[in-house]
Amino acid sequence: MCGRFVSSSSPERIAAYFGADTAVETLGQNFNVAPTNDIYGVVDTPDGREVQAFMWGLLPVWAKERKLGQKMINARSETIAEKPAFKGVFKKHRCIIPMDGFYEWAPGVEGGPVTKAGKLAKRPYFIHRQDDEPLAVAGLWSAWRDKAEGSDAPWLHTASVITTSANATMEPIHNRMPVILPKAMWDQWLDPTNQNIDMLASLLVPAPDNLLTMHEVSTDVNNVRNKGDHLVTPV
Structure with missing residues (x-):
């Protein structure tokens, strides 16, 4: 799963990187993006590729209440074509969610800190x-x-992050990770006229093992009220 990430790039930088126009004012830097926060998304529109703002937590058109979005921050790649909440938008409402990194929590170690419950x-x-x-x-x-x-x-x-199984880099930390698209696949993924489900599903694979790196950070990130850049400092 992906439950927190970093969004520190301006919409102008995002637009330049993805070959898009900026259709949203800056949301500000956020080093601890949490569910229901506003996030950037890159989409293809009839007027061209744009950077737009979305609430993190997808709300299907049939949702009765906004709070449902809190449960819809992730979509599993393995079931995305069958789940009622996702199968329709998978065909024609796809986006790229730019991140400057994300957080994941590894199991505790003997001799390390314990919770109030003693775990x-x-x-x-x-x-x-x-x-x-x-x-x-x-x-x-x-x-x-x-x-x-x-x-x-x-x-x-609103938007959801698509997740897949972990690659070798992520496995020691967690068994899931976000789907990270290579540049060569951006056009195919964003094209709303591309409704080849089998081809699209083939893109939803773990990232190459040599793409990512990681380091332990402060438990300050556990509190969603903490948003500063100190959260990514190694400890």
Whole structure:
């Protein structure tokens, strides 16, 4: 799963990196993006490729309440084509979610800190590209509005991160990781007219073992109120 990540790049830098136009004002740097936070997403539109803003936590059009998005931050690649919440948007509402890295929690070790319940405390790690380039994470998006507010209710754009099994780099930490798309696959993934489910599913694989690196960071990242750049400092 992917439950926290870093978004420190400006929309202008993201647009330049992905060959897009900026259609959103800056959301500000956030070194501890949490579910339901606003995030950047790269999408193909009739007017060209754009960087837009989304709420992290996909809301299907049939969702009755906004709080459902808290449970829809991730979509498993293995079941994405069958799950009612994802199969429709998988066909034509795909995006790239730019990340400057993400966090994952490794099991605690003997002699290390313990929780109030007396269990070994998990250790947070910051995972990022070895070359420090942005991660192009595969995502899905949807447009939703609260029907309880009537037909004039504003549309809310929401998104989910697609996850897959861990590669050899991630396995010691966690058994899942975000799907990271190579540049050669960006056009195929973002093209809304591409509805070849088998081909799209073939892109949802673990990243090469030599792409990522990681280091342990402060448990300050456990608190979603902490958002500063000190969170990625090695400990």
